[in-house]
Amino acid sequence: MNTTERERMRAALDRASAAGFLPEAAAPHPGRFVQAADTVAPAVLIERFAHELESLAGHVHRAPDVEAAVAIVKRIADDHGTRSFLAWRDDDLVREASSSLERDGLVQKPQNVALAGPERVSSLAEIGTCALGITGADFGLADTGSVVLGCGPGRGRLASLLPPVHVVMIRLERIVASLAHALAADPTLASRGSNLVVITGPSRTADIEFTLSRGVHGPREIHVVVVG
Amino acid sequence: MSQAPAFDRRAAAAAADAKLGEALRFTTGRLQAGRAAALAELPDADALRDHARRVRAHTLRHLGRYLDQFAVQVEALGGTVHWATTAADAVAVVVEIATRRAARLVVKSKSMLSEEIELNHALEQAGIRVVETDLGEFIVQLARDRPSHIITPIVHWTREDVAVLFRQRLGAAEQDVADIPAMTAFARRLLRREFLAADIGVSGVNFGVASTGSIVTVTNEGNGRLTTTTPPLHVALMGIERIVPTVDDLEVMLRLLARSATGQKLSVYTNIVTGPRRDGEVDGPRELHVVLVDNGRSTLLAGELAEILYCIRCGACLNICPVYQRVGGHTYDSVYPGPLGSVLTPGLHGLAAAPDLPQASTLCGACRDVCPVRIDIPRMLVALRTSSVQQGLGPGWIRLGVKAHAWLASRPRAYRAALRAVGVASAPLARQGWMARLPWPLSGWTAHRDFPAPARRPFSALWAERRRAR
Numbered sequence: 048m049n050t051t052e053r054e055r056m057r058a059a060l061d062r063a064s065a066a067g068f069l070p071e072a073a074a075p076h077p078g079r080f081v082q083a084a085d086t087v088a089p090a091v092l093i094e095r096f097a098h099e100l101e102s103l104a105g106h107v108h109r110a111p112d113v114e115a116a117v118a119i120v121k122r123i124a125d126d127h128g129t130r131s132f133l134a135w136r137d138d139d140l141v142r143e144a145s146s147s148l149e150r151d152g153l154v155q156k157p158q159n160v161a162l163a164g165p166e167r168v169s170s171l172a173e174i175g176t177c178a179l180g181i182t183g184a185d186f187g188l189a190d191t192g193s194v195v196l197g198c199g200p201g202r203g204r205l206a207s208l209l210p211p212v213h214v215v216m217i218r219l220e221r222i223v224a225s226l227a228h229a230l231a232a233d234p235t236l237a238s239r240g241s242n243l244v245v246i247t248g249p250s251r252t253a254d255i256e257f258t259l260s261r262g263v264h265g266p267r268e269i270h271v272v273v274v275g
Numbered sequence: 276m277s278q279a280p281a282f283d284r285r286a287a288a289a290a291a292d293a294k295l296g297e298a299l300r301f302t303t304g305r306l307q308a309g310r311a312a313a314l315a316e317l318p319d320a321d322a323l324r325d326h327a328r329r330v331r332a333h334t335l336r337h338l339g340r341y342l343d344q345f346a347v348q349v350e351a352l353g354g355t356v357h358w359a360t361t362a363a364d365a366v367a368v369v370v371e372i373a374t375r376r377a378a379r380l381v382v383k384s385k386s387m388l389s390e391e392i393e394l395n396h397a398l399e400q401a402g403i404r405v406v407e408t409d410l411g412e413f414i415v416q417l418a419r420d421r422p423s424h425i426i427t428p429i430v431h432w433t434r435e436d437v438a439v440l441f442r443q444r445l446g447a448a449e450q451d452v453a454d455i456p457a458m459t460a461f462a463r464r465l466l467r468r469e470f471l472a473a474d475i476g477v478s479g480v481n482f483g484v485a486s487t488g489s490i491v492t493v494t495n496e497g498n499g500r501l502t503t504t505t506p507p508l509h510v511a512l513m514g515i516e517r518i519v520p521t522v523d524d525l526e527v528m529l530r531l532l533a534r535s536a537t538g539q540k541l542s543v544y545t546n547i548v549t550g551p552r553r554d555g556e557v558d559g560p561r562e563l564h565v566v567l568v569d570n571g572r573s574t575l576l577a578g579e580l581a582e583i584l585y586c587i588r589c590g591a592c593l594n595i596c597p598v599y600q601r602v603g604g605h606t607y608d609s610v611y612p613g614p615l616g617s618v619l620t621p622g623l624h625g626l627a628a629a630p631d632l633p634q635a636s637t638l639c640g641a642c643r644d645v646c647p648v649r650i651d652i653p654r655m656l657v658a659l660r661t662s663s664v665q666q667g668l669g670p671g672w673i674r675l676g677v678k679a680h681a682w683l684a685s686r687p688r689a690y691r692a693a694l695r696a697v698g699v700a701s702a703p704l705a706r707q708g709w710m711a712r713l714p715w716p717l718s719g720w721t722a723h724r725d726f727p728a729p730a731r732r733p734f735s736a737l738w739a740e741r742r743r744a745r
C-alpha cells in the first residue's frame with residue numbers, strides 16, 4: 048500500500064465527510080434489519096424454493112433418499128449425452144453421484160487449476176470441455192430460488208461456472224427462508240473461502256432488444272436435486 | 276467532456292428518432308413494471324429502503340474509517356490495495372500492474388468506473404488487448420459506440436444492427452446471427468476463448484464489505500464470475516463510496532438492488548470475492564489488487580451534493596425519468612446518464628464540464644420516489660442550477676431574466692405596475708384562462724403547449740381589497 052497516497056486521500060475524506068451535507072448521517076449505524084419473525088415449515092420452504100427457481104426456468108427435483116438422488120443425476124447426465132464431468136470432491140452427496148457416474152464409464156476431470164504457466168492454461172482447457180458440473184451447496188434460499196456455494200478445498204468455483212449444465216445436490220434441511228436467514232445461521236459464510244456465490248437461476252441476458260436468452264457465460268441449465 | 280452539439284440539439288435529434296423512441300419506451304416500460312412488482316411483493320419495502328438509506332448515510336459520514344478497515348482486511352488476506360486520487364493515478368496503477376507482468380490480454384466485466392477513468396484506451400496504448408465481456412459492452416466496444424443505459428447498455432441497438440456488426444466485424448455466418456439466442460451463443464463461444472487465455476481480469480465493484488474485505492460483483496450473464504476466476508490475476512476497480520460496513524448491510528443492499536434495477540429478486544450471480552485463492556483451494560486468481568478510486572468523490576462528499584454518493588447504481592431513476600425516456604442515454608453525453616448522472620457528472624467534473632445536465636429535468640420528483648435509498652435528486656438539481664447562475668454558466672437570457680426579476684421584485688411599486696401591464700396586455704390573447712400563441716421569445720413555449728393566462732387582477736390587489744373590506 049502506498050502510504051503517502053493513502054494518507055492524502057484519508058485526510059481529504061475526513062475533512063469532506065465532516066463538511067458535506069449528508070442527510071440522516073448523524074444517526075448511528077442502524078444495526079441489522081429486523082423483519083417480522085417467520086418460522087416456516089420445511090414443506091413450505093421447499094415449495095417456495097421450487098416455485099421461485101422454476102419461474103426462472105431452473106429445474107427442481109425431489110428425491111426421498113441418496114439413492115434416488117443419484118439416479119436423478121445419472122438421468123440428467125444421460126439426457127445430455129455426458130461423457131466427462133467436473134464435480135466437488137468433499138461433499139458426501141456429490142461423491143455418491145460421482146462414483147456412480149464413474150462406474151458407468153464417465154470421466155471425472157480434476158478440478159485443480161495449476162497456479163501459473165502453461166499448465167494453468169492446459170488445465171483450464173481440459174476442464175473447459177466438461178458438459179456437466181456437479182456441486183453441493185451451503186444453502187438453498189426459498190424466497191429467491193437461489194443456491195449458495197462457498198468455495199474451499201475440494202469445492203472449486205469452475206464446476207458451477209464452465210459447464211453448460213450445472214447440477215446442485217442439497218439436503219432438504221439446508222433450504223432456509225432467505226439470504227438473511229442463511230447469514231444469521233452461519234455468520235462467517237461470506238468470507239470462509241476466497242469465493243462465495245449466490246446463484247439464482249441459469250445464466251441469462253436481455254441486452255439485445257430486452258429479449259431473454261439463457262446460457263450467456265455461465266450454465267444455460269441449472270438442476271437442483273433436493274434430498275429428503 | 277465535449278458538450279458539442281449541445282444538449283438540446285442532441286435531444287431534438289433523439290426525440291425525432293422513432294426507432295430509438297420505440298426501444299426506449301419498451302425497455303424502460305418493462306423495467307419500471309418489473310421494479311414496481313418486485314417491490315410490491317417485498318414485505319416491509321418502505322422500512323427496508325429507510326434502513327438502507329441510513330446505512331448509506333452512516334457509511335459516508337465515516338467513509339475514511341470504513342475504507343481503512345476494508346483495506347486492512349484485504350491486505351490481511353494477501354491482496355494489495357492501491358489508493359488513487361485521480362483518474363490518471365488509477366489508470367497508472369493498472370497499466371503498471373499489467374506491464375510488469377507482460378500481460379497481453381485483459382478481460383473486463385462491466386465497470387462504469389473504468390469508463391469514467393478511460394482505462395481501456397490507456398491499456399491499449401500500452402499494447403495490451405482489452406476485451407469487454409458483458410454482451411452489451413462487448414457490442415459497444417466492437418462498434419466503438421458508447422453505452423446508453425447503466426443497466427442495459429445497448430437499449431439503442433436492434434437485433435439487425437447486432438447481426439450486421441457480428442457479420443462485418445467478426446465474420447459471423449448466417450446461422451450465427453439467425454436470432455438472438457444464436458447471436459448470444461456465438462458471443463459465448465468467442466468470449467469463452469478469451470476468458471481461458473486472459474492474463475488479467477478487471478472487474479468493477481458493486482459493494483466492498485469493510486468487516487471482511489470482500490468484493491461483490493453482481494451479474495446476470497456470469498461474466499463477472501469468469502473475469503474474477505479464470506485469469507491468474509484479478510484487478511478490482513472500486514469507487515471509494517462503494518463500501519458497506521458489514522455482510523448484513525450487504526444483504527440489505529442486495530435485496531433492493533436487483534429488484535429496483537430489473538425487477539429480479541436477485542441477479543443471477545452475486546459473486547463475493549474475499550482475498551486471492553487460498554492454500555488448498557483448487558481455482559481462482561492467486562493475485563488480487565483492489566484500486567480505490569477517488570476521482571472527485573471526496574470533493575463531492577464535502578459539499579451539498581454529497582447525497583448522490585448514496586447511489587447504488589440501480590438505474591431506476593433513468594427508467595422513470597420522462598426526459599430520459601424521450602431522449603435516451605447518449606443525449607446526456609456523460610458516462611452516467613439520466614437523473615443520477617445529471618448530479619454526479621457535474622459533481623465529479625465540475626459544472627463547466629456539463630452545464631446543460633442540471634437543466635435536463637422537469638423536477639417532477641419521480642426519480643426521488645423510485646430511488647431505493649431515496650436520494651433527493653431534484654433538490655440537488657436545483658442547487659446546481661443556482662450555482663450555474665452564480666457562476667455565470669447558464670444561457671445569457673436566464674441570467675438576464677433572473678436579474679430583471681430581482682430588480683423588479685425588490686421594487687413593490689414597479690412590480691405592481693408590471694403585473695397590471697401584463698394583465699392588460701395578455702387579455703386579448705387569453706381564451707378561458709389559457710394562451711395558445713405568444714410573441715417571440717415566448718413563442719418557444721407556446722409552440723408546444725399553452726401558457727396559463729395571467730389573472731386579470733393580481734393577487735396583491737385582491738389581498739389589499741380584502742384587508743380594506745375587513
Ligand code: SF4
Pocket residue numbers: 535585586587588589590591592593615642645646647648649650
Ligand atoms: S440515484 Fe437512486 S434510483 Fe438512481 S441509480 Fe442511484 S440508487 Fe438507483
